Amino acid sequence: MKCSELIKKLEALAPLPMACDWDNPGLLAGRSGKEVKTVYLALDATDSVIEDAVRCRADMLITHHPLIFRPLKKVNDEDFISRRILKLIQNDISYYAMHTNFDAAPGCMADLAGARLGLTDTEVLEVMGKTVDDKDYGIGICGNFPHAMTLREAGEAVKKAYGIPFVTVFGDVEDGGPAVRTAAVCPGSGGSTLKEALRWGADVYITGDIGHHEGIDAVANGMAVIDAGHYGIEHIFTGFMEKFLEENLEEKLNVIKERDVFPNHVI
Structure with missing residues (x-):
């Protein structure tokens, strides 16, 4: 299925107008016309998540937290945010975030x-x-x-x-x-x-x-x-979305989710 078709399903679940005014959910990078066969699910678009999405040959990355909150003046390899965006585009991975619209729906x-x-x-x-x-x-x-x-x-x-x-x-x-x-x-x-x-x-x-x-x-x-913790409750996003994609799409996709790893520790 095309990325745009999958987005319609995502936005029926969590409509963009339900997001807070300050938020930035939606298609943040990549092609809406991209043919999607493999989806990678994660809470955040971290370096390791993007590396794994590339390794898995994902066609689309879906996260809860948006990688882009403020306008980017440059997209190059000198800033960690734009470097991640560059890597996604170079590997033709469409990137979609569903944040406070998913929180509120x-x-x-x-x-x-x-x-x-x-x-x-x-x-x-x-x-x-x-x-x-x-x-x-x-x-x-x-x-x-x-x-x-x-x-x-x-x-x-x-x-x-x-x-x-x-x-x-x-x-x-x-x-x-x-x-x-x-x-x-x-x-x-x-x-x-x-x-x-x-x-x-x-x-x-x-x-x-x-x-x-x-x-x-x-x-x-x-x-x-x-x-x-911020991660402690919200990591349930990936498991829910994995099930949602498996149960609500006419076309079966290969769905991969990041491994749950609590980001901070008591030592």
Whole structure:
């Protein structure tokens, strides 16, 4: 199938108008008319991802995070961003990113993250708009754990749900810590929606990239925070997209996804 035909499927799943104004999803490099037989899925278009896509002879690279956020004045081998773009074009790999449109679309990132934790009675954390069938869409999700648990148990549940080696917890975990039942989840970087989680009255906020002051301020306002890292929740993108492409395309493609490797470590 052509790249443009595959893009129509991707944008039916996560329409571009659902993206935040500052974002830059879509076809970022390459030919829309490219014939696609092999797709490579990744969270980020890193050097190693692009090298692997070239090695696998991928026709199209699909990532969650866009490689290009700001306008490029030059495309050459002297800057790491433009060097990656150059390599993709040289190897005739069309490159597509689906970022906050995938975060916000119903059934995508937020719903997937909530389902992994078994959250019930869920609602959108930060509503951005409504779909044509009058359904809220937006960033994050808020709901209830199946049963109350301690903060320490919630941290363990987060690690298990997303298959990650560690989390950072803001809040008292001595003797297990306080009981938590209501959870707000914002995959990726959640500092901007922390106040929304407080407004929802969440017992715990599960997200990534929370700084020291944000964390202690949340606790001071009665809400614990479990920081799973930016990668920790969002890496579920690749597994979901692999299944989506296998189940929703008339033409079978060779789909390859990057190996899950947590990018930071506790030593």
